[in-house]
Structures are given as C-alpha cells and as structure tokens.
Amino acid sequence: MPSRSAATWERPPPLPDGHYVSGRVYHDEQIFAEEREHIFRKVWHFVCHESEVAEAFDFRTVERADVPLLVVRGEDGHIRTFINVCSHRGARVAMEPGGNARTFTCFYHHWTYDTEGSCVSMPRPEGYDHTPIRKEDMGLREVKTDVKWGFVFVNLDDDCAPLDDFLGGALDIFDRVLPNAELEVFHYHRAEIDANWKAYQETIVDLYHEFMHVILRDTQMPAASMDDREMRTYANGHVTIAGLKADYEKYVGWGHRDDSTCFPGLEPDDARFAPLFPAQTFITRGTVMRIDTVQPVTAHKCLIESRGLGLKGESPEDRMMRIDQHNEYWGPFGRNVTEDAFAAEGCEVSFGKGAALRGIIARDEGGKGQCDSGLRGFWAEWSRRMGRPASHPTND
Amino acid sequence: MSASNDAVRELIYRSCRCLDTHDFDGYIALCAPAFRYRITVYSPELRKEMIWLNHDRDRLAALLAAVPRHLARLGSLQRNATVYTIERDGTEGPARVTSAFSVFNIDNEGRPSVFAVGHYHDTVDVGGERPLLVARNARLASRDLGIGSHVPI
Incomplete structure (x- = not known):
C-alpha cells in the first residue's frame, strides 16, 4: 500500500526519539515563547565583527532575543555592549544601525550616556532632588561581551558560562x-x-x-x-x-x-x-x-x-x-x-x-x-x- | 546618426520587459560587448558601499542561462520603471540615463508584494544603429529582499 491512511500518517515513525522531530516545534506559540527564555536569553550570540567597530566610539545597534543592543568601542579600546534602552522612560538611546559617537543622547528627554554606559547628564536634575534618583545610578544595563578571533559575542545572562566554554572548541575548525x-x-x-x-x-x-x-x-x-x-x-x-x-x-x-x-x-x-x-x-x-x-x-x-x-x-x-x-x-x-x-x-x-x-x-x-x-x-x-x-x- | 531619446527610453523599458519574461537572450542582445552590470547598495550598518552583483556581459549571460536549472522563488518578478533623465554630452557620446524602478513579486496566487526599490544608473551607447547598454548600476534603495532572487534586477 504506497500511500497512508490518517492512522498510519499520524502514527509516530518506528524510530528512536532523537531521530525525528514533531512538527509542533515549528509553529507552537508556547514553544516559541519558551525558546526565547530558555535558549535565546541564555546562550552566547555573535553580534558583529570587531571591524564593524574598528575605531574608538564606533558603535553598532543589533537585536538579540527581542532585546535591542548597543555595541560600542570605548576610548580605551574595549568593546562593550548595553541594552539599548534609556534608564528613564525606555526609549532607544541609539537609533542608527551604526556610527561613531562619544555620547548617546536619548531623543525623548535628552538623558545622555557615554561609551562606558554611564549616565553623564540629565536635563534639570533638580526635579529629582526629592527622590533617590541620581544620574550616577542611572547608567545603561551592560551585557556580557567577549571577543574571539575578532568575533564579538554577547550573552544576556549575567550568570552564563564563559564564551570559550560555550564554544567548546567548535570554532577551532578555522x-x-x-x-x-x-x-x-x-x-x-x-x-x-x-x-x-x-x-x-x-x-x-x-x-x-x-x-x-x-x-x-x-x-x-x-x-x-x-x-x-x-x-x-x-x-x-x-x-x-x-x-x-x-x-x-x-x-x-x-x-x-x-x-x-x-x-x-x-x-x-x-x-x-x-x-x-x-x-x-x-x-x-x-x-x-x-x-x-x-x-x-x-x-x-x-x-x-x-x-x-x-x-x-x-x-x-x-x-x-x-x-x-x-x-x-x-x-x-x-x-x-x-x-x-x-x-x-x-x-x-x-x-x-x-x-x-x-x-x-x-x-x-x-x-x-x-x-x-x-x-x-x-x-x-x-x-x-x-x-x-x-x-x-x-x-x- | 545617434539614437533618439525615445529609442533610449525604449531600450530601458525593453530591458525590464526581457527580465520580467525571462527572455534572457533578448536582454543580453541589448548589451554592448563591454557591458558591465552591477547591483550596489549602501550599508548604514557598515557605513560602506556594497556590491551585491558584478558581472561583465559574458558572466551575466552565463548566470542568466543557468537560471532555469535553479530552484527559484514561486511566481514572477515584475519591474515598473520610469526614465527620469537622459543626459547627453554630444550627439555621438554615451548617454547617461537615470530611471526609477520598483520590482514586485507576484506569487502563484496572484498576490503582489514589493521586492525591491531603487534606481538604474545606465550608460547607453547611442552612436550605433540602435542604442545599447554599456553599463548598468542597479542602485538599491531597499535592502531587505526576503529570500532574494536568482534573476538580477
């Protein structure tokens, strides 16, 4: 019998579990949501090559796991990554896909950050005098960043294992x-x-x-x-x-x-x-x-x-x-x-x-x-x- | 006697029609022996100019001849072009032609979607019996081309 009935079509194949995948993994909305939390917000992600931020103050904006990221090379030559979200009201602080900037000023209320993520100015700060809000505490959220052979990787999980442990030698093929x-x-x-x-x-x-x-x-x-x-x-x-x-x-x-x-x-x-x-x-x-x-x-x-x-x-x-x-x-x-x-x-x-x-x-x-x-x-x-x-x- | 501007416009439109209908031999026949075809686009991510295709006439002809062998997007690409300017230095010298193009993908169910938007920057030899494309730079304004295409713009 060359074709199959509904019963035989729906029956799992006579294979070990690891030798086939359910079609649900491609469309189930709950699985999709869990992938973001259990996979994409836990692993190291390649975000750019160091040549994309070759000079001091060069930056790139990317997204990983639905999180907007700002990758920037500081005056000290180090590449850092921050969540590209203003500490004040959540607007993006860098809007362009790439560029060179000594500071990033949020378009919304002009809070300004330097390339090390510090909040260096907020207009009319006296309005917060009656609160604990001080610009010294309002820096950007930094994300773990490491560079392997010029490839810039980030990990949204502060408790993650080191990049080399994650790679496990896979890039040694090069x-x-x-x-x-x-x-x-x-x-x-x-x-x-x-x-x-x-x-x-x-x-x-x-x-x-x-x-x-x-x-x-x-x-x-x-x-x-x-x-x-x-x-x-x-x-x-x-x-x-x-x-x-x-x-x-x-x-x-x-x-x-x-x-x-x-x-x-x-x-x-x-x-x-x-x-x-x-x-x-x-x-x-x-x-x-x-x-x-x-x-x-x-x-x-x-x-x-x-x-x-x-x-x-x-x-x-x-x-x-x-x-x-x-x-x-x-x-x-x-x-x-x-x-x-x-x-x-x-x-x-x-x-x-x-x-x-x-x-x-x-x-x-x-x-x-x-x-x-x-x-x-x-x-x-x-x-x-x-x-x-x-x-x-x-x-x- | 150099080709008229009307003949130059017809060349541009005919080139689009040839690609729309996969008349690749017809397209190559519109190109001078020294033809150079490029697709270029600026990357704001890299802050660099990019070249996404760069072929002389022979290599473009080989690429087009191989298209039927490849797994291709379903439906068809349809070009909509408008010649904006034709600049001529003299009666016999090459003409520089700038045209706007939009390319639509029409899927197998007849649904249209925009594939690409940009400008053709063409150099046209107008000194012969008929005008011929000497160079085409298909300059993209849009950069997300979905699954892409085996057929140039």
Whole structure:
C-alpha cells in the first residue's frame, strides 16, 4: 500500500526519539515563547565583527532575543555592549544601525550616556532632588561581551558560562585561518523570511539537502569521496563540517575560483562550516568567509543577518575577487542562499499550520557523507535546554 | 546618426520587459560587448558601499542561462520603471540615463508584494544603429529582499 491512511500518517515513525522531530516545534506559540527564555536569553550570540567597530566610539545597534543592543568601542579600546534602552522612560538611546559617537543622547528627554554606559547628564536634575534618583545610578544595563578571533559575542545572562566554554572548541575548525588573518566585513544584509527560525538553521546543518542546490550537485557532490567528510557534534549543540570539496570547473563560469588568492591556510575548494547553537553559522569557502545569524521574529518569521568577510588591507583586486566569489554563492542574488531560504519558506507552508506532522532526521553515515548526526546534535541540545524531547514537545 | 531619446527610453523599458519574461537572450542582445552590470547598495550598518552583483556581459549571460536549472522563488518578478533623465554630452557620446524602478513579486496566487526599490544608473551607447547598454548600476534603495532572487534586477 504506497500511500497512508490518517492512522498510519499520524502514527509516530518506528524510530528512536532523537531521530525525528514533531512538527509542533515549528509553529507552537508556547514553544516559541519558551525558546526565547530558555535558549535565546541564555546562550552566547555573535553580534558583529570587531571591524564593524574598528575605531574608538564606533558603535553598532543589533537585536538579540527581542532585546535591542548597543555595541560600542570605548576610548580605551574595549568593546562593550548595553541594552539599548534609556534608564528613564525606555526609549532607544541609539537609533542608527551604526556610527561613531562619544555620547548617546536619548531623543525623548535628552538623558545622555557615554561609551562606558554611564549616565553623564540629565536635563534639570533638580526635579529629582526629592527622590533617590541620581544620574550616577542611572547608567545603561551592560551585557556580557567577549571577543574571539575578532568575533564579538554577547550573552544576556549575567550568570552564563564563559564564551570559550560555550564554544567548546567548535570554532577551532578555522584555526588554520583565523589566528593568521585579520578579517574585515565587506558585506551585510538582513532579510525577514516567512519561516520558523529552526527551519532555516536546519538548511545549514543538513548535508542531505545538497541535492536541492544545482551548484552543489555540480561541483560539491562529485568532487570528493563522501568518506572524506567530517561532521562533528559538540556538547552544546554546535556542529562542524570539514572535508567538503568543490570542483568549480563543473559549473559554467566558475572555473576562475580555482586560481584565486585564498585565505591563509585554505585551498580554493576548501569548505568549512561551523553552525553554532542555536542559530549562528561561520563558513569559509577558500577565499571568503560568511557569518549568518538567525533571529526568531514570530513562530512563523525569522530575521537572517548575513555577513561576508575578506582580509583587512588586501589589494582592491583581491577584495573585488572576494566580493564576487561571496556573491556567487551567497547574498540576496547568490545561487545558494536564495534556495536555502526558499526551502525554509517551503517547509513553513506545511509545518506552519500543522499539515506536516514530523521531520525525519534518521540518516546515519557515521558522521560522513550526508549524515544527519549534525541535525540530531542540534535537536538534542534544543531538547535539553527546553526540557522536552523534540519528538514529543507537548503532552497531546 | 545617434539614437533618439525615445529609442533610449525604449531600450530601458525593453530591458525590464526581457527580465520580467525571462527572455534572457533578448536582454543580453541589448548589451554592448563591454557591458558591465552591477547591483550596489549602501550599508548604514557598515557605513560602506556594497556590491551585491558584478558581472561583465559574458558572466551575466552565463548566470542568466543557468537560471532555469535553479530552484527559484514561486511566481514572477515584475519591474515598473520610469526614465527620469537622459543626459547627453554630444550627439555621438554615451548617454547617461537615470530611471526609477520598483520590482514586485507576484506569487502563484496572484498576490503582489514589493521586492525591491531603487534606481538604474545606465550608460547607453547611442552612436550605433540602435542604442545599447554599456553599463548598468542597479542602485538599491531597499535592502531587505526576503529570500532574494536568482534573476538580477
């Protein structure tokens, strides 16, 4: 009997709990709300690269876990992060996405803060003389900030473990590149798509979906033995993927990539992925690096931020080459990212309203080939932090 | 005899129509051999200019030829352009043309949504039998393009 009845369709698959996920994890509003508290307000988040705040008083504004953040480099060279909310009446103190400012003056009542978060002035302070309110006590709320190889991370939880403990060595997959290279961001875009945040992040970890991408079918799947691949999972739900190769001659117009000036320690066809839990991904493909973050917006929408990085101080020719090669794969007109976003939105149509009941993540190729071990690692960490198995996240 | 401004306007509109209908050979036929196509946008986050696509005629032709093989957004993109200015230094010299564009996505159910807004900054060779695009900078004013597109603007 090739098709299934309602009973057999609704019956859980004959798999261990960790080998499938319930469709509810993609649309349940209670689960979505708990993810913000139990995951996004507890983990370290990549927020920007240090080249985005290269000079004293440079700042960036971002959002993580629905919290507006202000990342700023102080006169002392240190990068600090504050909740971008005035202590007075809750308005944002920095409105622009980036800039350079010695102080931040709230537009509403002109309370002013310096780059160390101190409230340095409030108009007509005598009005508070009859209260304990003094500007010395009204600084911005600082957020834990740490920098790893130029990547700026923050954590909204003051009691969190150190960044290196959270990373657990996952970024070491780039240890041939990052200690020897000073990077610089040349590409940034953000895009809101109609998909649950996990549906997009899964496209990063899911190697089986190579079949979806023409580029990967042509250049990556035939380029090397599936046994050369190494997918590792880490304790905190991070994944690394190495050993991916690409034969660029196989895609019309891309043969030039084989002769390009690479990042230190990498070959043109050398691809390395580090998807960090929950939704931040570091990727190198020989000549260029991409960093993505995915932020939940609603249970049915997410915000993707994507960056492209080259080498600081490189020649204009090399920079242009890196921009071109970044844009071939990635960016809003890239061949691959558009397809990944399409896939996430395509799944939203069915998972978003409950038509799809489950996703199967049962492929086992021993961490090689197109193994689902990375997906299982992601969902195991999700289940641990959420206190419920992804296969049975609700009682019904 | 140089091409008239009417012929230049028709070139701009025809280029939009070719992309709307996926007549990619027709689009490339509107481009001079030295054609350079770019999509650019300013990032207030980085405080830098960005290039989101940069191709000569041959590489653009290869990119367009590969479009049918790719997994593409459902529905279609439809361009709405208006030529604002045509500046000419002389009768034979290239014309500099500035046009506004809006690109709408029409999904499979016929629902429209705005995909992108910006300006074309074109250089047009008007000295031949017919005007040809020498350079196009599709300058974006909007930056959130949703899932993006395999077809240029």
